[in-house]
Amino acid sequence: MIDDLVKEAEEKLQDIFKEITDISYFNSKKVLDAFHKYKVSESHFAGTTGYGYGDLGRDVIEQVYAEIFKAEDALVRNQFISGTHALTVALFGILRPGDTLLSITGKPYDTLDAIIGFNDNTSSLKAFGVKYEQMDLKNDDFDEEAILKRVKKGNIKLIAIQRSKGYSLRKSLDITSLERIIKKIKEIDEKIIIMVDNCYCEFVSKVEPSQVGADLCVGSLIKNLGGGIATNGAYIVGRKDLIKLCSERLNMPGEAKDVGASLGANKMFLQGLYMAPSVVASSLKTVALASYLLERLGFKCEPTWREKRADIVELIYLKSKENLIAFATGIQEASAIDAHVLPVASSMPGYDDEIIMASGSFTQGSSIELSCDAPLKEPYVLYLQGSLTYEYGKIGVINAIKKILKD
Numbered sequence: 001m002i003d004d005l006v007k008e009a010e011e012k013l014q015d016i017f018k019e020i021t022d023i024s025y026f027n028s029k030k031v032l033d034a035f036h037k038y039k040v041s042e043s044h045f046a047g048t049t050g051y052g053y054g055d056l057g058r059d060v061i062e063q064v065y066a067e068i069f070k071a072e073d074a075l076v077r078n079q080f081i082s083g084t085h086a087l088t089v090a091l092f093g094i095l096r097p098g099d100t101l102l103s104i105t106g107k108p109y110d111t112l113d114a115i116i117g118f119n120d121n122t123s124s125l126k127a128f129g130v131k132y133e134q135m136d137l138k139n140d141d142f143d144e145e146a147i148l149k150r151v152k153k154g155n156i157k158l159i160a161i162q163r164s165k166g167y168s169l170r171k172s173l174d175i176t177s178l179e180r181i182i183k184k185i186k187e188i189d190e191k192i193i194i195m196v197d198n199c200y201c202e203f204v205s206k207v208e209p210s211q212v213g214a215d216l217c218v219g220s221l222i223k224n225l226g227g228g229i230a231t232n233g234a235y236i237v238g239r240k241d242l243i244k245l246c247s248e249r250l251n252m253p254g255e256a257k258d259v260g261a262s263l264g265a266n267k268m269f270l271q272g273l274y275m276a277p278s279v280v281a282s283s284l285k286t287v288a289l290a291s292y293l294l295e296r297l298g299f300k301c302e303p304t305w306r307e308k309r310a311d312i313v314e315l316i317y318l319k320s321k322e323n324l325i326a327f328a329t330g331i332q333e334a335s336a337i338d339a340h341v342l343p344v345a346s347s348m349p350g351y352d353d354e355i356i357m358a359s360g361s362f363t364q365g366s367s368i369e370l371s372c373d374a375p376l377k378e379p380y381v382l383y384l385q386g387s388l389t390y391e392y393g394k395i396g397v398i399n400a401i402k403k404i405l406k407d
């Protein structure tokens, strides 16, 4: 039965797959043009050690990133522990005591709780006297009226926008919504700094937030732009003065971008970026297939298989705890690494609820590789993302569905 359904799905998905391939072609061209413009060479693979002065590969990677994002500058470093760390560096780098941070996409991703200071952590922005305000989305889009009213009141230093849904049930935000709201905010107060958490959204469309007015974009290299090749790291791209502040926070005042040994990372970062458009496309095809199949089997999916996607994440309402565990087990069983391991729910640092995760990945926690995670609570939703190739994604999705159907 599942084989027939997969055949039907792939026929129905032809136009969607074609569009995904077109976007991947466009973004591949963008990457290649940037490599050529900056004459990326084999000698750039050799990284530095120690202080990391004169790391030509590191510097060329940052030029290439800035070019791809049409941004003034970039900070692309293996010293970033994670995407969360890069967001932390950006926020602490820019905000000063007394400043106000406003999130206009509701509560940010769970791992930012301690950074903003929801739990009175003594190292938080709040502990340093940074004020925080939040505006929830309205009908899965920006609450424009409320946001513009607040902006008119003044005294906001930085507005944070999170595009991907994270562990919420909302839709992810596409570039046209971003463009509209950023334009209106800047019309009222052009000094407000717009920071976009771009995790999971890179290369999903042809345009990045820095091209529609965002001052900073931040993301992880064990997601989209690492292409499954980068084994750690994150990036910040944007305005030159802001990148300087971020680099002085990551490294030290005075030395800014000029230090930080890349060790062995340069080749991985370049090769990962080179692969990224195609890997993002494989991930998109995998979740498009999953959503088609699961919807046909009566499970609600967000986005639906027909909808335009803003990120690589599929939210699946699996109806029961048993289904969550079965699906995650099916994904794990079809992984390349640790396929023999049974996923069990547990608490995770930085996350609120018990979570079950499947990630048999080459890089620990990499979610550009086929993976899924689900908080074990109602409404029993699972977040599915990644796959380095469509074929491996398809194998995983079929196996996960078979587990649910006890097939």
Ligand SMILES: *Cc1c(COP(=O)(O)O)cnc(C)c1O
Binding pocket: 082, 083, 084, 085, 109, 111, 162, 163, 164, 165, 166, 197, 199, 200, 220
């Ligand atoms: C993954 C993610 C983060 C955090 O990135 P890590 O690398 O896991 O720390 C932040 N925001 C969003 C929307 C994410 O998806």
